[in-house]
Amino acid sequence: MAEKVLMKGNEVLAESAMRAGCKFFFGYPITPQTELSAYMAKRMPKCGGTFLQAESEIAAINMVYGASAAGARAMTSSSSPGISLKSEGVSYIAGADLPAVIINVMRGGPGLGSIQPSQSDYWQATRALGHGDFQMVVYAPSTVQEMADYTYKAFDVADEYRTPVMILADGMLGQMMEPVELRDPIEEIPERPWATTGHNNEREHNIVNSLYLDADLLDQMNHERYKRYEKIIATEQASEEFLCDDADIIVVAFGAAARIARNSVRAAREQGIKAGLFRPITLWPYPTEALEKTVAHAKGYLSVEMNMGQMVEDVRLVVGNRAPVDFYGRAGGVIPTPAEVLDKIVALNEKVGE
């Protein structure tokens, strides 16, 4: 067992990526993920890797596209407005079936928004980061340790399914320090026989491409990709349940909001309210199977988010009209307090008890 070290979330994302075999990082400065780039700039050259500050978010994601095509584990990171700029590149990465890891340390939006923590890119991450039919796996860590664990996992999953994977963190997680146990760096990354490494006159030329002018062929490619998505949906869902077994009221929250909601759930229990916390870790695929199991006993759901109500739609998709699904959120970088969330739990408990 490695010793625990006290580290900042953003730095852990960087260190874990390097330990996952990511030797190429392309970024552009933006708050509140700055420490990640700074850490990469400092550490990458010391371990034989490449840190490159690109001229734009757009260039950075396209450098990731090139590096991944050339067979390397590569990553870029940004925060909300910068992720919007990367969306074109992410679509191309998905269309060309390239593995890549993208980190979004979310801040308030829309537009330039704020530099405070937010979860308002949930829809962007889970529904439409870029044009065309595609999905990407989205991990929402809630602790600094999970930021490490899911960064490793992100690279493995990206390689296994040849897909972009996003770590969806926020300014609070990025900036906070917690003890973390880091794993040993991996020695080798999986083989990529499809990579454009130069054919050395030993094989047919490899092509990395997302253009299919033949409509039937593109249709077929998209269906093939969605077969892979079916497998991801079947095998990669992850969530945590806290006091959910007998819960009447289930608070659903991810990332930083889940940390607050956990305290509110404890406080509700102290008042005799049977509350629980359901915390999605994969936002896509959404952990519908685990959430479905709670529907048998839960009387009401409360989605707590740092946005105007985005994930709540996924909760409603699972729960339907079988129980009320309420929403509580703060936007613009305001973090909800445990007391505010507790009030909503109490109110929902009264409503469903009537």
Place this chain on the structure above:
Amino acid sequence: MAEKEEKLVFERPKSLLPVVTNFCPGCTHGIVHRLVAETIDELGIEGKTVGVTPVGCSVMGYNFFGCDMIEAAHGRAPAVATGVKRVRPDNVVYAYQGDGDLASIGTAETVHTATRGENITIIFINNAIYGMTGGQMAPTSLPNQVTQTSPYGRDTSSAGYPVRICELLSTLDGPAYLERVCVDTPAHVRKAKKAIKKGFQYQIDGVGYSLIEVVSTCPTNWGMTPQDSFEWMRENMLPYYPLGVYRDVLAEGYESVADAALKRAGDSKIVVEGGAQ
């Protein structure tokens, strides 16, 4: 009459695959593709070359070249090529781009890849029009040039002026070699080939970034025969886009890009003496 011995005077380059291209009759892309492929063959580098194609008429170049190929988003080929080259510095990496791709939507990538001095080769086709989308005004369309989106001629009071890429990039310290050529006559084709080969050779030798701009034609969207197109190009484009070498660090007597850059830096203390370790 005695049979004459067969003598091979011309053949299709091996690294240009025997496939039908999507280019219009009279288009210069075919010539430039051949020159790139001949270069790859002559340098014996097909096995370690990775090409990046743009969005535009040459988008499907990944099907035409025999080396490993990547298709990039519009304007992003230099960023993609950067990613490849950083991962595999021993590969020969080139991007092949048109004027809309390189000088409009991808200007930032073009300028910054050049100023970083990425050790890659860029082939730039400048035919003053968007070909694939049907003849819209390009960043390099000439003043008064009629296109689909400048139907009354490019009005510089509202559409501004064309971008001269070689001149623009020559203000930067990063590039090792910049040359503007054309392919309207056998002599010019030979010169263009020499320039393209030099660009690849500079990359192999580690001299650095090169861009070869090929002033080209678009008979289809210009609405002219190939011969008239060349005449129009000579009359209108070449005076505006003068052929020639805009940067060649070695020919200019410098040891390297870094040496040339240092000499341009004057006596800036940090540049001359070095920064903190």
